[in-house]
Amino acid sequence: MKAQQREIMENDKIDFDELRGLTIGTVEFISPKEIKILLELNAPQNTALNTGVPTLFPKINGYVLIPNEAGALVGIISWIGVENSPYPKRKGFKDFDLIDLPFPLRKMSVSPLGILKKKKNDFEIERGVYSYPSVGDPAIIPNQKQLEAIVKNKSENANVKIGTSPLAANTSVYIDPNKLFGRHIAVLGNTGSGKSCSVAGLIRWSIEAVKENLNEGTDKPNARFIILDPNGEYKNSFDQDIPKLAIVRKFKVTFGNEEESIQQLRVPAWMWNSYEWVSIVRATPGAQSPLLRQALRAMRNNVTELDESITVAIKVFLATILTSIKTEISSGQPWGSFPKPKNFTEKIKKWQKSIEDYISKIPSSDKKDKLEVLNTALVEKITPRSIQYPTYDFSTTEVNEIKNKLHDAYLAFGGSMADLMPKSEDAPVEFDSDSFVNYLRDLTEENNASQYMEYLLMRIRTMLSDTRMSSIINTEKDITLMKWLEEYIGKNKAENGEITIIDLSLVPSDIVHIVVSVIARIIFEALQRYRRKNNQLLPTVLVMEEAHNFISRYNSDNDELSPSRMCSQTFERIAKEGRKFGLGLMLSSQRPAELSPTVLSQCNTFLLHRLVNDRDQELVKKFVPDNLGTILNELPSLPTKKAILLGWAAPIPILVDMNELKKEHQPDSKDPDFWNVWTGKEKREINWGKITSEWQKEGETPGG
């Protein structure tokens, strides 16, 4: 054991003699955040050759080493400059007649990053610094092997090569998909900076790398990606090579003219939960939402006709007013000063009318008796308050009497709601939209709520019958929940990868948020249930392009449930809990400052392309520790295709020159070609006739 240990010790030692030959400067100033190095007069000016390979030096964000007893401190160059200093000391040379003038000396600032240690014949970097160098210590340029060790990803599954690192002698940069996708990644950058190419590349390179590493007996990668593509740019990006490795499914709004390989996008209205319904039809919390929820619940429980279930309706009505009176009591409404008691009187007048109405509709029974008792009690309270100049004030006894009789009647009609309609209004049970609208209409009439509900009903009818929307949301019997999951997540017995590309470009803007929200939620809930049933995760990556439009920052003071907020909240939930169920997010956005902070802070890896806007830069700087932040100063000037990878999937923030993506593999997002059209190189014809006839037939054509 001793011999072995000694051997390691010897191997782990850093050869200081060898290092001395590589010295480029000496440490002049040290603080935990910054180390200043005075460069030697003969240190390389542009390209360093003393490490064996030509290395650019000195260069911002390049690396230097400062050997110490623990190994060598790795620093990242954050500033290079010239300072006038006293003339450097000359040995064995003194001329008392000369006056030393300030002499321009090159200096640089370095941010400490970690410690490079020698392991056998290799090196390994440890994050964090516990032992700092001292003034006068030499600084050296790392050689190729050391650079590789600095940027190397030590993760076990770092098998996907995404590019090279220009600041580390072009060593390959590998990522571990478990880390990259397991804890969400955000790809951020200005328009045209290469985000979509990186997203398409990460998917393609991952699948290609899987192919090289397949387990014995497995012949295809089982990777699963679902791309939500608002601009319709990904539809042809995976047509080459990938279909041999994974099934590529495409969905979009087809307007009936089916392209062979593309299926009609379907997000049927029965898939929406009650919150999604409330938000899209903008139901008010007072009168509209409860009825809407009640109708949905009935649909989920296959109650389609109100007459069959008049007792249900009565019970629900009683439940509603029971809750209402409890709230009134707790807020002191029936008492208080004028007009509180008067308003309360008005309320019980309405209740009484509805109850009287119900009584007339049901045959004699115990239930009916209870309802009549309640009715009498209400009438007793109303009559004395209907004279001219009445005293509205209520006594506690009176109000409690109403409450108790209400409770009795409610129990007589079958107790709690849950007993009769076990399925919640949110369960994705298929229903037919016509029956839903009819049921809601009947329910409205039963409840004398036409005045509140009429406009809402109209909105729902318009939405369901609008040709632009109905192709997506109609509820024809041909699609079931199971079929949907098979088509959008996958149906193979874990032997085939699947890429689902959902082109949202032709989805009308009125429903696009709901569509995205429902798709994301159903996928999330399906994976949640997958884990519950199988005790295993089904790793899936959900890609959201143009994320600032769907996962936007919202004002949490305002509790209006708009569809766009609904959508943000769905993604917030996925960002927070997705990892537990195998759902990873890959977001791409050009406006990080507009993204939901909750989602952004849950992203553990960032791939940052060029970012010019100050606010966006400030924002991303918050995600890295101070001493590593200097590399981000390069953000505004990054060329297309170069990006900074940082976070969970990268041992240290690193500048990556992304792999080249062939033209055919790139997402298709052409800039408009003004020049070639202007000069006639490309021809354009104009035929508004075709456009107007379609436009006027379809209603407003969505953008795309």
Ligand SMILES: Nc1ncnc2c1ncn2[C@@H]1O[C@H](COP(=O)(O)OP(=O)(O)OP(=O)(O)O)[C@@H](O)[C@H]1O
């Ligand atoms: N890895 C790459 N390989 C080859 N070309 C690339 C790569 N990355 C970017 N490009 C080039 O840069 C152009 C713009 O890239 P891309 O469309 O990905 O930008 P973007 O950030 O998604 O822009 P937008 O925000 O407008 O969608 C591409 O058309 C392509 O020519």
Ligand SMILES: [Mg+2]
């Ligand atoms: Mg793009």
